[in-house]
Amino acid sequence: MLLIQNIRLSRILRNTWQVDLIMIASCTAAYFVRAYLIAHHFEIPTIIPTVLGTAIAFFIGFNNNQAYDRWWEARKIWGALVNDSRSFARNLINYVDQDDETVKRMIHRHIAFLYALKANLRGAVDEIYIKYLSEEDLREIEKHNNAHNAILNIQSRDLQKLSKSNAIDGFRFIEINEMLTRFSDSMGMSERIKNTIFPTTYTYLTKVFIWLFVVTFTLVISQSAGIASIFLGWLIGFVFVSTQINGMSLVNPFENNSAGVPLNQITRTIEINLLQMLEEDEIPEPIKPINEEYIL
Template sequence: MLIAQHIKLSRILINTWQVDLIMIVSCTITYFAREFLITHNLDIPAIIPSVLGTAIAFFIGFNNNQAYDRWWEARKIWGMLVNDSRSWARSLINYVDEHEDSKPLIKKMICRHIAFLYTLKGALRNYDDNIYSKYLTEEELHEIQQHSNMHNAILNIQSRDLQLLSKKGYIDGFRFMELNELLVNFSNQMGMSERIKNTIFPTTYTYLTKVFIWLFVVSITLVISSYVEYWSIFIGWLLGFVFVSTQINGMGLINPFENNSAAIPLNQITRTIEINLLEMLGESEIPEPVKPINDEYVL
């Protein structure tokens, strides 16, 4: 997630340089075609780029709105995960009756939740950092590795241990329901995250937007080349750059769980929850918070 108030022009150009080259080549070809092939045979009306520019503005506006909605929904889901994770640890620590058997089980269930968060993060980013393994026993690791959805398997283990706490009388029925509701919340938040990841944004919108931008660049170059001559190459590219950079900026939010500067900072969020839960357990070995990269963004 970007945290800098000002974005460097170099960062924008890194994301757009390939399209910029294509636009410059297109504008150059269009200019020479106008000068040597169609200058005396065809007069391009100025209304064409005007209409195309309006259509592009609508397409880009729609795409960017939908992209931000996906990004913001993902951020709200993980915000709820932060709150419910703290409630999970606090409830286990304070609601379960103190007993020699209950204390290690409470710690195991809280640490197992940290493993749940890391496995969920890994699934959403298609990257297994294996941090979760230090919070699970060998038996639990073996069990969840038999499942294609490891984070769901961890919730299943949590449910078994919650039932064990109830059978041994360490929690009453009301507290059991409260803790089980938190497990249901984790399952819902997991499902909502998976829905966003697995739902592909309609490719027709992005494809048509790119086509319209290319047509606009060509048509505006044709129209103004008779007035500013070779400067039409630069002006055509500049106007196209405005549309392209705006569109690419919006499309960067389409997949909010990817491991890039525009995505949700899952590393930071999971580390924050990990720190909070370990502090609540009174652990001495607490990991460092995730730090911003170049003071520009955090992953």
């Protein structure tokens, strides 16, 4: 997630340089076609780039709005996980009687759940969660394709044992079990965002329209601007392309990049909070920003 208010131009150019080269080549070709093939035959009507520009504005606006909605929903889901995780640990610590070992094991297991979920959402091989699980838990989880879902299943089983041993009353059992349900809901919503592909037709048509606009705009403006139309065509195209690319960088909010939801920071924050609530000595350091520019 970006932390700064102003995005460096170099970062934008790094994301768009390939498209910029294509646009410059297209503008150059359009200029020479206009100058040597069609200049003495007819003029390109200005209504063509005008209509295309309007269509592009609608497409880019729709794409960016939908992309931001996906990103914001993902951020709200993980914000809820922060709050629910703290409440889950607080309830276990204060409401469970005479079974501190199970409480500690369940809180550690919840940290493992968060790290396993984060690794799955990012498609990464991140086994940091292993250190918070017992050998018995690891053997059971290995039988499942979905590690974080298996962890929740073990949590429910331990909660049932606490209830049977009268370590918690029925009301507290229901309250803590509802939290496990909310963890499952957050897990499912995160997986839905990750597995739902943004319609490729929208991004494809936007790219095609931008290319057509750049070409037709260069053809029209070259009638009065001459060779400078190559630069002007690229400049107008650059505005559309940079807006579209930066907006679409939010489509996959769980990707490990500067525009994604800072899962590393969120999981580490929860980890620190829960370990401090257990009064443990070995507390990891918070995740630090990269170049004071963004955090992962």
